[in-house]
Amino acid sequence: MPYRRDAHNAQPLCFACNGLCGFHPADRRHRVSKTSFLLHSECAMSNIKSLFVTRLYHAALSAHTSAIDPDELEASCYSIAEDDEAGQQWSHENGYPGYTSYASLDDLPYRFPIFADLVKCLDAHVAAFAADLQFDLGDKKLALDSLWINILPEGGIHTGHIHPHSVISGTTYVAMPDGASAIKFEDPRLAMMMNAPGRLKDAREELRTFTYVAPKVGDVLLWESWLRHEVPMNMSEEDRLSVSFNYGWG
Numbered sequence: 135m136p137y138r139r140d141a142h143n144a145q146p147l148c149f150a151c152n153g154l155c156g157f158h159p160a161d162r163r164h165r166v167s168k169t170s171f172l173l174h175s176e177c178a179m180s181n182i183k184s185l186f187v188t189r190l191y192h193a194a195l196s197a198h199t200s201a202i203d204p205d206e207l208e209a210s211c212y213s214i215a216e217d218d219e220a221g222q223q224w225s226h227e228n229g230y231p232g233y234t235s236y237a238s239l240d241d242l243p244y245r246f247p248i249f250a251d252l253v254k255c256l257d258a259h260v261a262a263f264a265a266d267l268q269f270d271l272g273d274k275k276l277a278l279d280s281l282w283i284n285i286l287p288e289g290g291i292h293t294g295h296i297h298p299h300s301v302i303s304g305t306t307y308v309a310m311p312d313g314a315s316a317i318k319f320e321d322p323r324l325a326m327m328m329n330a331p332g333r334l335k336d337a338r339e340e341l342r343t344f345t346y347v348a349p350k351v352g353d354v355l356l357w358e359s360w361l362r363h364e365v366p367m368n369m370s371e372e373d374r375l376s377v378s379f380n381y382g383w384g
């Protein structure tokens with residue numbers, strides 16, 4: 135590995151501070167293995183920061199408003215699924231394991247009052263996340279664009295995808311039996327890492343290429359809609375049940 139050198143091409147320089155620390159780059163205080171180097175910590179502390187971060191919001195659904203009864207929400211989801219023949223057919227024809235109302239119903243808050251209550255909850259969470267993201271929304275608001283039910287049976291998966299045409303997407307979890315899969319998020323820069331080495335197994339969470347989050351019933355997760363994610367196989371004999379949504383701008 136070539137070292138950066140001083141102006142006379144003589145003295146190797148620390149990668150972080152251009153030699154101010156006085157350590158040779160191959161000094162064991164920099165070196166963590168034969169092939170990888172760690173910057174002198176004091177130099178690194180003054181020179182390394184995170185840019186272009188990806189935020190993930192995780193909260194209890196009841197954090198801002200009154201609680202949503204998970205049993206009533208679950209019963210409402212199954213009731214809708216049983217009646218929604220168009221959704222059943224769409225799921226079957228499109229290889230979606232189990233059931234989703236994604237392509238068939240756009241009026242859940244009008245069908246069951248608990249979904250109207252849920253939207254009030256989600257509005258508050260999305261507003262909090264938008265504040266964290268420091269969005270400049272101008273005179274427009276983030277508003278619910280779509281809300282749908284997902285019932286994923288044993289063996290079901292939902293392959294990697296993004297949510298086009300929206301700003302913030304998320305899911306709230308209605309039934310997560312033991313063995314139900316976590317949700318897996320992927321570094322959005324993955325396509326740019328053609329020749330990059332992998333990360334250490336115990337790399338800090340913010341540096342990992344994939345992140346798994348195992349939410350509990352009653353939790354809500356929010357992310358920016360461009361963030362690719364998937365649901366690995368449901369290893370439980372029982373259904374994994376969630377309600378997902380998109381928020382658009384203006």
Ligand SMILES: [Fe+2]
Binds near residue numbers: 295378
């Ligand atoms: Fe999704």
